Amino acid sequence: MIKKQTVLVVSSTALLTTSLGAAQAQDSVTLSMVHGSPDSHVITKQGVEPWMSCVSEETNDQVSFDYYPGGQISKTTELLNAIGSGIADVAPIPIGYASDDMPLNGVSMLPGLGSTATEIVTSYSDTLKSGILKDEFTSNNLMPLAVMAYPPYQVVSMSDKIDTAAAFEGKVLRSAGGAMNLAISELGASPAEIPIGDTYIALERGTADGTISAFASIKPFSLHELMSSNGAFGTFTNVLSMRLDDFNALPSKLQDVVTNCGTRTEEAMANYLDGQVIPLKNNRVDKWNFVT
Secondary structure (H helix, E strand, O other): OOEEOOOOOOOOHHHHHHHHHHHHHHOOEEEEEEOOOOOOOHHHHHHHHHHHHHHHHHOOOOEEEEEEOOOOOOOHHHHHHHHHHOOOOEEEEEHHHHOOOOHHHHHHHOOOOOOOHHHHHHHHHHHOOOOHHHHHHHHOOEEEEEEEEOOOOEEEEOOOOOOOOHHHOOOEEEEOOOHHHHHHHHOOOEEEEOOHHHHHHHHHHOOOOEEEEOHHHHHHHOHHHOOOEOOEOOOOEEEEEEEHHHHHHOOHHHHHHHHHHHHHHHHHHHHHHHHHOOOOOOOOHHHOOOOO
């Protein structure tokens, strides 16, 4: 919920709309930002935190944040529910984990949107400005602010090299869900929906033979300690989103700030990720130059 730093704390959407409409820009606003990524993760360092800094700076701290990173109050798989229940005002919604509620947005995870993060982000962000993909957000009381998409994912395995369609046969691959499940199944492997934070144990125990992950997600979860080969695959998208009722209750000046900072953040993060992609050599994960 949004908190106003005058004499009252807003606890309902109706009261929020009335009070913000009356007080307008002289009142400060506090938003709860919630996510499940580690401190060192690219979602944290290149997405969430730069966006918060941008908003605070552009509003001269008129907008501030109660910040709950790293799964303190909500796991990554539960972020859509966190906004819906009022635990979070803003959160990066992982599309693969929200496919039951936003199935059409799963198209953002399919191959073909681009060969770089910048191309994928540009394509997906444009479609979220209007139309059926944005409608899925609004129907879930969400305002999309910034698209965060990785460069095309890598297929990394525990042992056998996966470099042909036939090599997928019989493998169990960790999947982020949604459209990725369908792609893995079509290739002859079995998808296992495992949260990224649980992937290390699943691979170590043999629950999965490999995973489809981005460069930026490998090292923060120590997956490079186990992996030995790689290939190219689709992608995964997160969309930094704000509860729509709260967004609509903001004065138009503040709405412009949070959306403009979203655009700046998604562009900068995409450029950063593209700059981290280097040619893969010898199909060895331990020779990659990982993001820290």
